[in-house]
Amino acid sequence: MVDVAHTRALFDLPAGVTYLNGNSLGPLPKAAAARAKTVLQNEWGTELIRGWNTAGWMALPDKVGDRIARLIGAPEGSVSVGDTLSLKVTQALSAAVKMTPNRRVILSDNGNFPTDLYMAQGLAETLGQGHKIETPNPEQVLDRISEDVAVLMLTEVDYRTGRRHNLPKLAEKARAHGVPIVWDLAHSAGAFPVDLAGADFAVGCTYKFLNGGPGAPAFIYVRPGLADTITPLFSGWLGHAAPFAFETSYRPDAGTGRMRIGTPPVLALSVLDTALDIWDGVDLSALEARSHELSERFIARVEAAQSSLSLASPRKAKKRGAQVSFRFKHGYPAMQALIAQGVIGDFRAPDIMRFGITPLYQTEDDIDRAADTLAEIVRTRAWDKPEFHARKAVT
Numbered sequence: 296m297v298d299v300a301h302t303r304a305l306f307d308l309p310a311g312v313t314y315l316n317g318n319s320l321g322p323l324p325k326a327a328a329a330r331a332k333t334v335l336q337n338e339w340g341t342e343l344i345r346g347w348n349t350a351g352w353m354a355l356p357d358k359v360g361d362r363i364a365r366l367i368g369a370p371e372g373s374v375s376v377g378d379t380l381s382l383k384v385t386q387a388l389s390a391a392v393k394m395t396p397n398r399r400v401i402l403s404d405n406g407n408f409p410t411d412l413y414m415a416q417g418l419a420e421t422l423g424q425g426h427k428i429e430t431p432n433p434e435q436v437l438d439r440i441s442e443d444v445a446v447l448m449l450t451e452v453d454y455r456t457g458r459r460h461n462l463p464k465l466a467e468k469a470r471a472h473g474v475p476i477v478w479d480l481a482h483s484a485g486a487f488p489v490d491l492a493g494a495d496f497a498v499g500c501t502y503k504f505l506n507g508g509p510g511a512p513a514f515i516y517v518r519p520g521l522a523d524t525i526t527p528l529f530s531g532w533l534g535h536a537a538p539f540a541f542e543t544s545y546r547p548d549a550g551t552g553r554m555r556i557g558t559p560p561v562l563a564l565s566v567l568d569t570a571l572d573i574w575d576g577v578d579l580s581a582l583e584a585r586s587h588e589l590s591e592r593f594i595a596r597v598e599a600a601q602s603s604l605s606l607a608s609p610r611k612a613k614k615r616g617a618q619v620s621f622r623f624k625h626g627y628p629a630m631q632a633l634i635a636q637g638v639i640g641d642f643r644a645p646d647i648m649r650f651g652i653t654p655l656y657q658t659e660d661d662i663d664r665a666a667d668t669l670a671e672i673v674r675t676r677a678w679d680k681p682e683f684h685a686r687k688a689v690t
């Protein structure tokens with residue numbers, strides 16, 4: 296069971312707001328402000344440079360990594376935190392293609408988040424070895440796995456529709472054909488119990504379901520045993536075995552530690568560390584079960600009240616991540632109208648209205664209010680006002 300009365304009280308949710316966008320940016324944990332103040336005043340302000348030793352700043356990437364490892368079913372010492380997800384994807388991908396020097400296909404799908412594909416394109420160009428990125432429809436990926444695939448790189452949950460891949464099944468075939476595996480868990484970590492399914496690499500965000508705050512650093516998992524064999528693409532000094540020996544040549548640290556690049560973002564890591572306290576004692580299977588209940592309730596209520604929106608997410612709860620998406624021709628202004636009424640979701644072009652399901656702080660009342668307000672806006676065409684049509688930079 297998820298004790299929502301307990302976990303909801305750990306967040307600073309603004310009055311009058313119903314939040315269904317924790318899949319994009321998790322809300323502020325109450326304890327974050329005190330932690331940030333401590334880091335600023337008692338650590339940075341008082342300790343100055345001594346803080347790297349006295350306040351444990353240098354240990355944060357691995358310490359926070361171990362806390363995330365527990366949430367994604369990874370062993371201690373196999374996860375490191377820092378940098379953006381775009382960079383972590385590139386680190387994983389570059390290491391993976393080195394494992395298969397005679398293959399040239401980077402296999403992903405056309406539902407993957409664009410930055411993952413863009414980074415793959417940039418890497419292929421930089422390598423200059425003729426790697427090609429293939430992006431079939433998600434349902435066709437399994438059939439495409441074969442001996443010419445250099446790496447399989449997939450995001451488990453589709454950011455637009457919430458469709459969830461069957462990772463264990465894909466992994467089984469990939470392994471049978473010697474294909475290294477990179478999973479992007481951006482919409483998985485903190486949404487349900489993750490099955491790494493023998494992945495070689497896994498990466499993900501901490502500002503979505505893990506509530507680390509805007510721009511919070513990403514994580515990377517490397518399979519134990521494999522990590523020691525990797526020559527990192529970004530051979531930064533903090534991934535060196537002895538950064539303060541200041542040697543002129545790069546020598547990678549043991550294990551996943553070599554995936555650190557430069558100076559850790561101490562403020563962001565500290566706030567993330569505090570945000571992760573919320574997960575202590577949370578049963579991820581119970582969280583997933585609750586997320587299914589809330590999403591079924593939302594879908595049923597939206598569909599019962601109007602017929603202009605069509606469900607873009609898989610109808611079976613087990614085939615979705617913790618999000619529900621509807622297609623609506625006027626999705627952008629409708630979302631703006633919804634936000635104006637205090638119900639926050641977001642929009643992904645061309646016509647997807649997205650709603651994140653986050654049982655740590657959502658109640659049935661939140662779900663009902665969101666569904667009812669949405670249905671009312673669609674029914675009354677309240678979205679059809681000039682101010683709701685103006686496109687903002689972030690949708």
Ligand SMILES: *Cc1c(COP(=O)(O)O)cnc(C)c1O
Pocket residue numbers: 379380381382407408410411450454479481482500513
């Ligand atoms: C959110 C998300 C990203 C974002 O990458 P950043 O480098 O953190 O901006 C990348 N990939 C996927 C699959 C995502 O869902």
